[in-house]
Amino acid sequence: MARGKAHTPEEIVAKLRQVEVLVGQGKSVAEAVRSIGVTEPTYYRWRTEFGGLKLDQVKRLKELERENARLRKAVSDLTLEKVILKEAANGKMVSPARRRTCVEHVVRELGVSERQACRVLGQHRSTQRKAPRGAGDEIRLTADIIELAKRYGRYGYRRITALLRDAGWTVNRKRVERIWRQEGLRVPQRQPKRGRLWLADGSCIRLRPERLRQVWAYDFVEDRTRDGRKFRMLCVVDEFTREALAIRAARKLSSADVIDVLADLFLAHGTPAHIRSDQGPEFIAEVVKAWIAGVGAKTAYIEKASPWENGYVESFNGKLRDELLNGEVFNTLREAQVLIEEWRQHYNRVRPHSSLGYRPPAPETVAMPALCGASAGLVAVIH
Structure with missing residues (x-):
């Protein structure tokens, strides 16, 4: 037997009221039920579910059911959004690529649609669907x-x-x-900025380099070979060009060694106007001061316990330790001397320096052959 069409709540209530009227007219319940075209079990089921309701109450009931369904859906959506956001909470999604990866992860783990994941995570669907194409190189x-x-x-x-x-x-x-x-590469930590020493009158006691060979700075750095024995390095830097003029490494360095290094540099590069240093015993020795004054240069000593006044060479020392000394084990002093000089050449000729527009302090120059009859000149190139 074929099933009849489904009745709406309004139709059911109308038929129940019809039965009530027919029974009130003296007919039996069975006759009244047959007149509305349903079976008695259906009638009694309807009366259990809708008995006593009027049409306007049925309409209100339907509205409440729709509102309840809408609220359930809203709660469900909010709960699902919370689950999606919790699943995607690890890491910041500051780029489309990060969001794309996160959407794929949420769809895979939670089984939600891509549309819903994109909406919750703020990713445009066209961005999600269009795979990024990198350059050919x-x-x-x-x-x-x-x-x-x-x-x-x-x-x-x-x-x-x-x-x-x-x-x-x-x-x-x-x-x-x-x-x-x-690729997950790490950027080296930046050094904290240091303040400068100021006098009571507000003037900064600092001699600023303005030209080549105006101010040189030198300082000592210590390290150890594999056997635990110390060795010292005398570092000399031109503050204007940032060039590392010399790094003398030895087990001991005295005031005589300081004079020897300076003499070689003065002969090779010329005499600077000032030489800046701290007040270490090798630098304030009378023999060193007299020798420097005798060749026409001047000393510029920083205040005690104020290394930031000698910032150029201190910065160089930090790079030397960070890029070489902390990453090398020196078996012998001779090995240390060779590797340190090799690093100094790289520092001057190849290593980009941020304060020089990411150019090296002293790039190597080579003679280029003449082109089309023109005379050959010197062109700076980086190896």
Whole structure:
């Protein structure tokens, strides 16, 4: 027997009221039920569910049911959104690529639709569906960045960008930074800025370099060989060009050694106007002061316990320790001397310096052959 059509609540209530009227007219319940076209079990089921209701009450009941369904859906959606956000809570989603990965993770783990995940996480669906296409040279560039990062472990992406440009890449800093972070490479920690020493009258006691060979600075750095024995390094820096003029390494360095290093440098580069240093015993020795004055230079001593006044050479010392001394084990003093001099040459000729527009302090120059009859000249190149 075929089932009849489904009745709406309004129709059911109307039929129940019809039965009530027929019974009130003297008919039996069975006759009244047959007149509305349903069976007695159906009638009694309807009366249990809708008995005593009027049409306007049925309409209100339907509205309440719709409102209840809407609230249940809203609560369900909010609960699901909370679950999605909790699932995606690890890490900041500051880029479309991060959000794309997060949407894929949420869809895979929670089984929600991509549309809903994109809406909750703030990702446009076209951005989600359109896979990013890198440049044709992306793989080679990434390999070069990783290779440079391995070779120069303490360089950040800015210096790596400068090295890539020197190697022939036409690439901007933002692209290198994106690949740098994508590959999980770490940027070296920046040194905290130090204050300067000020006199009571508000003037800063600092001799600022304004030209080549105006102010040189020197200082000592200590380290140890594998056997635990100490050795010292005398570092000399031109504050204007940032060039590392010399690094003399020996077990002991006295005032006589200081004079010997300065004499070699004065002969090779000329005599500077001032030499800045702290008030260590090797620098304030009368023999050193007399020798410096005798060749026409002047000493510029910083205040005691104020290394920030000798900031150029202190910064150089920090780079020396960070990029070389902390990463090398020197078996012998001779090995240390060779590696330190090799690093000094790299520092001067190759290493990009941020204060010089990411150019090295003293790039090597080579003679280029004449072109089209023109005379040969010196052109600075980076190896």
